[in-house]
Amino acid sequence: MSEPSHRRWAALQAGALLLVAIGAQPVRAGILDDDEARRQVKDLSIKTSERFDTVSKGQIELANQTQALREENAHLRGQIETLTYELDSAKKRQQDFYIDLDGRLRKLEAPLTASVEAKPAEENKAAAEAPRKPASDPAIETREYEAALNLFRAKKVKEAAAAFDAFAKAHPDSTLTPSAYYWLGNAHYALGDCKKAIDAQRVVVSKWPANPKAPEALLNVATCQHELADARGAKGTLETLVAKYPESTAAVTARQRLKK
Template identity: 25%
Template sequence: MIWRAVAICILILSATIQVQAQSRAELALKVERLEREMIALENRLRGGAVARPAAGAQGSLDDRALLADLAAKIGTVERQMRTMTGRMEEIEHQQRKLDEAMGLLRKELQLQQQEAADYRANQEVARQDSASSQPVDTAPAATPAVEVPTEPEIALPEGEPSGQYQYAFGFIQKNDLDSGFTAMDMFLKAHPDDALAGNAKFWLGRIHLLKGRLPQAAQQLLALIEEHPNHAKRADALLDLSDVLIGLGSKPDACNALAEFRRSADDASDRLKARAERTAKEAGCTN
C-alpha cells in the first residue's frame, strides 16, 4: 500500500540513491561512448575530405547526418543526467531530514529511559525516607512522625492482561497522560502479543502526538497500522498519522495516509470522515 512507504522511507531512499547513482554512471558511459563515435566520425569526415575528394556527395551527406544524430543523442543524454542529478540532490535532502528525525527519536527514547530510571530511583529513596521517619520509641509521650505523602508508584496490578490494560487506560480517562503513558508502555512491554497490544500502541502514539513528540508518534501509529491491519483503531491511527506528517513537513505523505484512510474506512464514522476532509484541505491533497 502507498502509506507503507512512510514506514520504510529510509531504506527506500537509500536504495533509490544507489539506483540513481548506478543509472547516472550508465548515462555517463553512454555519453562517453557517443562522444568517441562522434570524434571518430569527425576524423573520418576530415580524412575523407582530403584523401577522397572525388568520392560521391551522398556518402558525405550520410556521414554528416549521422554526426548530427550523434550530437542530438549526446544532448539528450546530458539533459537526462542533469535531471537525474537534480533528483538525487532532492532525495539526499529528504534522507538528511529523515536522519535528523531518527536522531531526535533516539535521543527522546534515551531521555525517556533515563526519566524512568530516575523516577524509580526517586520512589525507592522516598520509601526509604518514609521507613526511616517512623518513630522507634513507642512510649505514649512520643510525638508520632508525620509521614510526607509521596506520589503513588505506577505498577501493573497482578492478574489478567485485560485488567492491567484497564489499569493503564484509567489514567488516560482521567487525563493523567504522563501516568497513562508510563502504565501503557509497561503493559505493551509485558504483553507485546496480547489482543490489546494494538490499543496500547494507538494510545502511546496519541499521547506522543498530544505532547508534540512527532517522530515517536509516527513510530507507534505506524506500528499499529502495519502490524494490526484489521484493528478497530486503524482508521483513527491513519488520521493521527496524517496530522503527524503535516507537522513534520511531509504533506505528500500525509495525503497518502488520507488516501489509505478513504480506501479502507468505508465503515468509518461521519466524525472521522469530516476530520479527514479538513485534514486533506490543510495538506492541499488533490487525490
C-alpha cells in the first residue's frame, strides 16, 4: 500500500473509533440515569413506608387516647350520678328530719301554751280591760299551717314559703307563728336564699326566745352564715346557741361544729 493510501486508511479507522466512542456515551449515561432513578425510587419508597408507619402509630395512639377518654368520661358520669343520688337522699333525709322535729317540738309547745293560758287572775283581769282583738280560730290556724307544711313535704318549696309567710302575717299572735317563721326560713334556705333564711330564723329567736324552735333556728342561722363564707359570724352564732340553750339538741351539734 502506498503512503497516501496508508494515511487515508488510518484516518478512516480513527474516524470510525471516534464515532463508536460518541455513540457509546449516551448509552452509558442512560444506564447511569436508570440506576439513579431506581435508587431514588427505592429511597422514596423507604421514606413513604417510614411515614406510613409513623402515621399508623399516631392513629393507634389517638385511638387509644380516645378510648381512654371515653372510659374516663363514663367513670365521671357514674360518679356524677352517684353524687346526685346521694345529694337527693341527703336532702330527703334532712326534710324528713325537719318534719319529724316539727312534730316533736309541737308536742313540747302544748304544755307551754297551756301555761300561758293559765295566767294569774290579775293578769286575766288586765287583759279583759284591754281592747280585745277578734278571737282567732285554732282550728283554722291549724289547717292553714298544716297546708303550708304539706306543701313543703311535697317539695313545693316556693309555694310553701309563700304559705308560711301569709300565715305569719295573718296570725301574728298564733302559737304556731314561731313554727311558721322557722319553716319559712327553711323554705328560703331550700330555695338558695340564705339572707332571707337568716332573717326568718332570727325572727324566731328575737320574738320567741323560749320557743323550742329557737335553738334550731340559731343553728340554721349558723349554717347559712357558713355558706355565705361568714366564718366569724357562724362561730359567734354557734357560741351563742351553746350559751343560751346548753341542754338543747341543737347545742350538741353546735359544739361538734365548733370543734372542727
